[in-house]
Amino acid sequence: MSRYFVSRAVQTIFTLAVMSLVVFLLIGLMPGDPIDLMISGDPNMKSEDAARLRAAYGLDRPLLERYLAWAGEAVQGNFGYSRSFGQPVLTILWPRLLNTLLLAGSAFVLSVAIALPLGIWAAAHPRSRADYLINLFCFAGISTPPFWLALLLITLFAVFLGWLPAGGMAYPRPDTPWSVALAEQLRHLVLPVVTLTLVQLGPYTRFMRGAMIEALRQDYVRTARAKGAPERTVLWRxxxxxxxxPVLTILALSFGGLFSGAVITETMFAWPGMGKAIYQAILENDYNLALVGLLLATAATIAGNLLADLGYAWVDPRVSLAADQP
Incomplete structure (x- = not known):
């Protein structure tokens, strides 16, 4: 087991190093740089001043040299400053990472808790009225664009009914009781969590239904039924x-993608999370912020894959995590 985790740690470091190089080169090859944005904001800036600024920020050096300089500082824990915010990158990203974890994690847990029982029920009653209704609901969720669903929920619950805030995040005063602050935070969290949950619910349910139908066709299921095992035992055990x-693979990959893929939901509800921060950093040529944000999203995907591997060994005793196994 220890050899397995050492091997995965080496693979993770190598993947993050390659990913950082690729992302750095892609961002560096984008047209324009921060100095061009300064020039557009100040047409009176002289070319000599622009050249001095590029030299000060190291933008006049080759891309590979700039990457090596950044990587040397990153190894020491210095990931640079955000040009947009004028603060260290980690200072900017850490609270946004927690906000995304709160939003995406809540939606992920809720969608999995609903999708797995729905998929099992649909697979246990194929071609029934409930199966058709579940499939119709899933296809509607898969086909609905997230931004349109967010607009519908905002229009209904925030504009017409006025039950929930249209977006943003609650920032209670220090003297606010914790119960009131928690309730206000939950009110702001309801609509984005419902949006992300409905978007994920359809695919998860369909994957669970397909995997269950395939499992119910196997010989060991027919043998268990022939021995008189209760249907509940056949389904769950x-x-x-x-x-x-196989469903764990889909859940692991989608969980990692939530840290960078919730940009539409975070933008629609003005939620200060990772996806929105990465999107704005790319638009504003904020190299350090975009690079570190994408690396955190990559690390989340790798962590999801590791959890999936551990889940395989947990649900299937035939799977071994020993490094000497094929």
Whole structure:
């Protein structure tokens, strides 16, 4: 087991190093740089001043040399400053990472808790009225654009009914009771969490239904039924344990993608999270902020894959994490 984790740690470091190089080169090849934005904001800036600024920021050096300089500082824990905010990158990203974890994590847990039982029920009652309704709901969720769903929810619950805020995040005063602050935070969290949950619910349910139908066709399920095992035992102890393994891969990949892929939801509801920060950093040529944000998203995806591997070993005793296994 320890050899396995050492191997995964080496793979993670190598992946993050390659990813940082690729992202740095892609951002560096984008047209324009921060100095061009300064020139557009101040047409009276002289070319000599622009050249001095490029030299001061190191923008006049080759891309590979700039990357090596950045990587040397990053190894020491210095990821640079955000040009847009004028603060260290980690100072900017850390609270946004927590906000995204709160939003995406809540939606992920809620969608999984709903999708897995729905998929199992639909697979256990194929071609029934409930199965058709579940499939219709799933296809509607998959086909609905997230921004349009967000607009519908804002229009209904914030504009017409006035039950919930249209967006933003609650910032209670220090003297506010914790119960009131928590309730206000939950009110701001409801609409974005519901939007992300509905977007993820359809694919998760369909994957669970497909995996369960495949598992219910296996010989060991027919054998268990022939021995007189209750249907509940057949579904949960035999079929579900084997059907969960392929679904774990989908859940792990989607969980990592939530840290950078929730940009539409975060933008629609003005939620200060990672996705919105990365998007704005790319638009504003904020190299350090965009690079570190994308690396954190990559690390989240790698962590999701590691959790999926551990989940395989948990649900299937035949899977071994020993490094000497093929």
């Amino acid at each position: 035999h079929a579900f344990a084997n059907a969960l393994a």
